[in-house]
Amino acid sequence: MSSEQTPAQDTAADPATPVSRPRRLTWAAALAAVQGAGLVIAAGWILVLGLTGAPDDRQQAVTGGITLVVLALLPLLAARGLFLMRRWSRGPAVITQVLALPVAYNLLKADSVAIPAGIALAAVAVASLVLLVNPATAQALGIKGPGRAD
Numbered sequence: 001m002s003s004e005q006t007p008a009q010d011t012a013a014d015p016a017t018p019v020s021r022p023r024r025l026t027w028a029a030a031l032a033a034v035q036g037a038g039l040v041i042a043a044g045w046i047l048v049l050g051l052t053g054a055p056d057d058r059q060q061a062v063t064g065g066i067t068l069v070v071l072a073l074l075p076l077l078a079a080r081g082l083f084l085m086r087r088w089s090r091g092p093a094v095i096t097q098v099l100a101l102p103v104a105y106n107l108l109k110a111d112s113v114a115i116p117a118g119i120a121l122a123a124v125a126v127a128s129l130v131l132l133v134n135p136a137t138a139q140a141l142g143i144k145g146p147g148r149a150d
Contacts, residue, residue: 021085022140028131029082031124032093035100036076043068087141094132100125 043065050061075096081089100121107118131137138145 021083022136024131024134024137025082025085025140028093028128028137029079031128031131032075032079032082032096035096035121035124035128036072036074036079039068039072039075043072082141085141087143090132090137090141090143094129097125097128097132 046061046068047065050058050065074092078089078093078096082093104118104122104125107114107121110118
């Protein structure tokens, strides 16, 4: 192992060598999983109301529920990848958080019970972004900064 090689780089060469997952990475995975679970719950709620209740447009309710289930796949897959320390997982996790910020803003502008949901979503998205861009997280995932390819 050269003097410039990090433990994450060494693990990429030898998958049998275990590397401990930083707590930041575990928390980022947990927050992404919470977001994905929240989308699945919202999708279930919309689907149940659309199928059993009296929605204005049943087809729109079902389509919205299915769309939320599909959207839940991104944070859920990212959470699994982060938990397993997969390099590819940081991109989808960051994209999820960036997409969550405008949604949180729109929820905060509403004059309804959606305001607490907007606060919670904004807090989770910002906390996740802070955890994901942390240098320790990048190092644990084996991600090098620009111009650092060896």
